[in-house]
Amino acid sequence: MAASKFSWLSFSLGLLLLCGVSEETQTGRCRIDSLEALEPSRRVESEAGVTEYYDENSDQLQCAGVSVMRERIEPNGLLLPSYSNSPRLVYILQGRGITGVVIPGCPESYQQSGGRRFGGREGDEEEERDQSFQDEHQKIQHFRQGDVLVLPAGVAHWCYNDGKSPVTAVTVFDTSNSANQLDATHRQFLLAGRKQQGQRGSSRTSRRGEESSGDNVFSGFDVELLAEAIGVSRETARKLQSQDDNRGHIVRVERGLEVLRPRPSRREEEEEEGGKMAAVNGLDEAICSMKMRENIGEPSKADLYIPGGGRLTVLNNQKLPILSLVHLSANRGVLQRNAILAPHWNINAHAVVFVTSGRGRLQIVSNQGKNAFDGELRQGQLIVVPQNFAVLAQARSDGFSWISFQTNENAMNSAVVGKTSALRGIPVDVLVNSYRISREEAKNLKFNRGQEMAIFSPRSSKERAF
């Protein structure tokens, strides 16, 4: 067989570019002739927060193979340690906090020697503290508004609000991910606390096994055996099972959580530095020090900025390599008053679009040329834009911002018009004959949106509100 004329280098770069390596599995039928704006259908209250679930059984979430929730953690609220059968992306809508992800085999690199002080929160009382007590644990990360957090499947994590205002976040679990070998249902495994019974908005019967109340994994073990295995008293083992704990899975830390950690820094570069210091030498550095967080909320991070139009910030595996592990990516969009998100389709991914502020009109078109959605989307609502479906959006007068989660580590789309678009790539004479238009019309079609791409400012007004 002839040797290829290609170099492996360029070839593999190509692979990264085009379809990535997404290994999504399919979950049956996509009944998506008609889409709707989704709002949370179930609400679970905890001592120090609230979790709201979007209906996992809705046709669009089933087609996309994802499960979505929105969480609110009050100040001093601690999200108890748990793990999930699916990888997830979390977008921080508001607030700040710290989180720990425990990867087996990574070092307990945050170590306190006897003489060193805790880096606890300012204002905490310290008189009762045992100064000689030493702790060590895995790396802790700060997060803040606009961050995307990446959590691999099956890995324990916890989260704490160390700010003055609530943390709110939206989370997408990719239940159809190849990392999940169980069925395509979101399953959360608690390591502490108990899940409370949720209150449902609707009385639908569950098609996919939605989780209601449940205990933590220690509850399923025999107390005696558990105590012996862990090497603690029966009493402590019983506490691990949390049977009489009604705080839910977000609990209040009365005097604030004390953990060993670098001070949060304003400048992200320094935070990065902190992250790197925690890494140990050798190959494991690759994963143990792998960055699991990136901010895409700040305007300065924008990949595309159109004065009077808006901005787009893309987060894919080239910016954040851990996304290659979870086969997901995200982007953040902001449209100003009346600006237009150019008609396009997602080539290699579904998009789960959550509105972070404002309102926009969205139109989504199926392969039959039928309107699968034509309506308004407002803050807190979400919709799935299925792979290959054409979509177009226009901000209302109060602007329109969203976070979009995509089921491919390098989600790509194809614009219909504008720079690097489908129509731009097609010869004028093909357009003339395709649409039975004049050469002049075809030329307008190709070039009227000249150097613009993705976001078009409204024709009439060109206000700059950024």
Place this chain on the structure above:
Amino acid sequence: MAASKFSWLSFSLGLLLLCGVSEETQTGRCRIDSLEALEPSRRVESEAGVTEYYDENSDQLQCAGVSVMRERIEPNGLLLPSYSNSPRLVYILQGRGITGVVIPGCPESYQQSGGRRFGGREGDEEEERDQSFQDEHQKIQHFRQGDVLVLPAGVAHWCYNDGKSPVTAVTVFDTSNSANQLDATHRQFLLAGRKQQGQRGSSRTSRRGEESSGDNVFSGFDVELLAEAIGVSRETARKLQSQDDNRGHIVRVERGLEVLRPRPSRREEEEEEGGKMAAVNGLDEAICSMKMRENIGEPSKADLYIPGGGRLTVLNNQKLPILSLVHLSANRGVLQRNAILAPHWNINAHAVVFVTSGRGRLQIVSNQGKNAFDGELRQGQLIVVPQNFAVLAQARSDGFSWISFQTNENAMNSAVVGKTSALRGIPVDVLVNSYRISREEAKNLKFNRGQEMAIFSPRSSKERAF
């Protein structure tokens, strides 16, 4: 159908991928105890061509997770721009033409400066042409009989017959490919024109959502919003929607299509040169200049040639790297009168076999040792040879030629007898005891087909008709 290994290099590279890279997802049950020769079940006529679909709901196509169609484009016929949810391979049965694949981000590398002339078809009238008009678009490729074209999922393409005779082609869509995150149905998204209602041969009810008539994706948008988004008049926007266009998706270009392109060359090396010149520097070179076409029809391309027997030409990811992106490969087989395609099984792929000429007798055997197919296959028919099923073919007196599409980028098979076969790799004494035969018989079994592989010429006659 058959693809014995011919060089150590390609072989070993291939094996590295043996079980590893194909990311086919499974589509439920394979009810394939009984296979049948398929003919098109639905026919859609357009102004300048015909599309015929094989029944996507047939058990064998469902098991293989593919959808198949045959297309005929008349001279001056233009297949309107569209994209599909699945990657596809197209084999050109007859004719020649040009095609454009629009990959977002690749440069509009075919540019016309004002002083340069179009490279239009000879014989076109040019008096009305605006000589100062400049166009630019993405690379265009020539194709001709015997070519395999590779089209990734979700990427717009169009096609034009610039020859004197019809273009006919057979296309396999790999709907169960990992690149398709929608359900395993072929979905075509038109960028222009409208799909016509098809005429069915059978009155079966559809199990998978077969597409009937449909509009293009512009039709689903509001005209007003579309016009504003694209920056054209409402009238042009309405034309994009093609609501009153009854030409179908293959239309006639009255005076021939004018596009910028290098002259087709007889010598493929020169064409290649052209392709490379179009590439831009940097990372995108890898994908934007990736070859998407390879001829396997010409006898001179054969990887295996048996005088008096026939020939085999294999096209896998080692010859055409883009096949690694779509997880498909193909081979072309020609058997002369009474020649035999050696009994073998496909190790890592299904094979969709389409008969390009002649007739052959095929036998396909299941894991129960049952005959799943024993019959004749003739031009225009197709059959699926399921993964691992044993298959054997013999040409009738008029010879037997086929194109086989395989659901793995490096499809491999294991011959039963002959060089590099299963029986050849097994010790004689194992065969003696397995079949209760003498050492002499076992020796014959292993060595009678000596240095022959894949294709065996008939014992009696050794005519050379190539």
Place this chain on the structure above:
Amino acid sequence: MAASKFSWLSFSLGLLLLCGVSEETQTGRCRIDSLEALEPSRRVESEAGVTEYYDENSDQLQCAGVSVMRERIEPNGLLLPSYSNSPRLVYILQGRGITGVVIPGCPESYQQSGGRRFGGREGDEEEERDQSFQDEHQKIQHFRQGDVLVLPAGVAHWCYNDGKSPVTAVTVFDTSNSANQLDATHRQFLLAGRKQQGQRGSSRTSRRGEESSGDNVFSGFDVELLAEAIGVSRETARKLQSQDDNRGHIVRVERGLEVLRPRPSRREEEEEEGGKMAAVNGLDEAICSMKMRENIGEPSKADLYIPGGGRLTVLNNQKLPILSLVHLSANRGVLQRNAILAPHWNINAHAVVFVTSGRGRLQIVSNQGKNAFDGELRQGQLIVVPQNFAVLAQARSDGFSWISFQTNENAMNSAVVGKTSALRGIPVDVLVNSYRISREEAKNLKFNRGQEMAIFSPRSSKERAF
């Protein structure tokens, strides 16, 4: 079952693959609220051995997407050549033998020149042998108790017991592997002999298409055509079809099998040498000389050894690269009297646990915190520990040994307590607030199992029985 990471190297290499490479496809719903110890449900007797199948339709095997069988081959028993639609791992419980795997394209590297003698078994009579007869075939491998054999999908293999005692083995077929594009049913394609009708323990109706009796693949071909294709007499072709062969698929070789092979050596290093000698030069060496076998039964191979507790031996793609092709791994565990396998969960794989000796108490906990299994498992029984489910085991007084097959080439788990565990990685104050325990209790929880990992010796007795 448990496979904590022991070296940084293996760990980090592993994590790169954490979510990335396993391409398991999902097989619908995992109804695994309640698990049970499985015993074989169907038994097929052959002339020189017995095959027992575990019920492929049980919820747990369906969830894990695997099929399991146990085989017994008597001395001088030959397992006839066949191939399967799924890759498999085989663990040799007892005995020794030789096996041939025929990979198309690999050389017939075991060649006998005229003057060389067969390396037959000692004690064979040789008077009738044709000394001038030459054979050549692909590499043959020795195996013995404690070996894991790796067989890729679709590749022919045979096996022979050349020892004095029976060979017993347990085999897991990964029917949901991406290498299998047919449905998730185990399909065995015989190249010789016939499958006998099995005797069932239960009278369940089959949900997945369990194979009963069946013929070999030659049987499905026309004798005439087969004879011509292979180049043998009709009589020989008929023998290939084995229609009147009632020996089953394990047959007796009366005077012992004669094959060309290096003498088995006691020292594995030498065996390796033998394997390497068989390789040819060039790139193909990678696959044709790839090691397909590794011993994990010997105590000296242990990755973790706890005096008084037990040992664990992990076999993943870092130790045996071919596992990357089949997306499977294995581990071998031995617990001494009353020792405890630390509570943990499998991060990225299901585990199919087969008990090789002794008895143990197992507890398995679901995401609801419910006990999915609490019972005793004894020799010959198996159970699936689903991905992410928490599991804990304690040996009975006679100890507990198992082999665990895992559906990921680098299966990883997360221990709950001990070194490199989830609780160790979490700050003390998070534990204090999670479980409402004192700092002292939290400290005990984190550090009581100090440097211990994976296996905990019983607190009371510390006997050393290894």
